Amino acid sequence: MKRREFLIMALLLLGGIIAIFMSDIKPLKHIIGPKQLLHEVNKKGRYISTDEVAKMIMEKDPTLLLIDVRSPEEYKKYTLDGAINIPAEKIMDDSNKDYFDSDVYTVVLFSNGSSLADQSWLRLRSYDYKGNKVMKGGLNEWYRTILNPQKPAGDAMSGKMEKQFLFRKGAQVYFTGATPVAGGAKKAKPAPTGKPIVKRKKKEVTGGCG
């Protein structure tokens, strides 16, 4: 065998050995092309609702990682339970990358509205960080739906809406520590009179199924 051929074989073998070692190293992130990024921006899968976040906090879900992307000043004034502060401009710092590169956590970004968290999500996604979520509507929506939920207007409240409202009222109590507000309590009082109606409904359903 010629010396040159022997050299080529040795180089290929070296390449094969390097490949084995590189298998265990996590590949570096690739920049996502504009076309794919635009496609992903149009998908709504990145959003998570305030209700879902509230539920995860209340259930003490260990996989939830809340990231407040606002300024440290705003973070000090108010933030969500257990949230850590990574201002949007520092989101790509090397020291923060580990938060977004974990397969374990459900990372939820939030700001006052959706824009700043959306921008942060976009920067992360363009560097191929997958699985991060944006809390839809941000803290403004959090206040509107969780801290101060309003009973939907109109008498005809669908079962789903009622369930959602009751959940939000429960979440309000959990997060504000407040006992049901006077108005809410007053409205809750007629409940005994309402109970039979609920029971009747249940019976009707059971009959239908039978």
Added chain:
Amino acid sequence: MGPLYPQELLNPEYNLLIGALIGIGFGFLLEASGFTNTRKLAGIFYGYDATVIKVFFTAALTGLIGLFILHNMGWIDITLTFYPKTFWIPTLIGGIIMALGFVIGGFCPGTSLSAAVTGKVDAMAFIGGVLLGIFGFIFTYDGLWQSLRTSGKMGKVNIAQWIGIKEGLFIFLFTIIAIVTFVVFQKWQDSWKRKMDDSDIDDLGL
């Protein structure tokens, strides 16, 4: 960073230009390595010349190792490169037809073009046959080949994932297979040449 064209970091015009330059370089190297000689190419099937298998294995492995390392370094996103779906039945049949064409005609499609531009008449006839095959396939596709073309569908398959081993380990095993093949074919070639008269080897024009 790469690949440049799918990420629109390169104009279609420049893409074609670069493709043409690489094509010219490829053709030049084929000719320079003697790959426009049918006897050298077909030698692998008879055992007197192992150049083809060495070159093809080396090229495949260089591409494989190079792309794997570049992908893991974050320089090329392999998911954006052309990655066709596998249909194993037509691929197997096509491979056998290709091998038959190779051993009978003495060229593969690329080398036939290189040989034709050097003025080899047999290469021109070979290209005629290739074109006949292409058009014959196109015009009879709906009636004859469509069901075969879509049979044995496996989707986008990566052999390493299919077997269930790490990609790096697969590359290493493939390298070992290639090296063993090099050595075996080289020994076969050497034993063949020992049996041949010098005048016979000269007749091959290798």
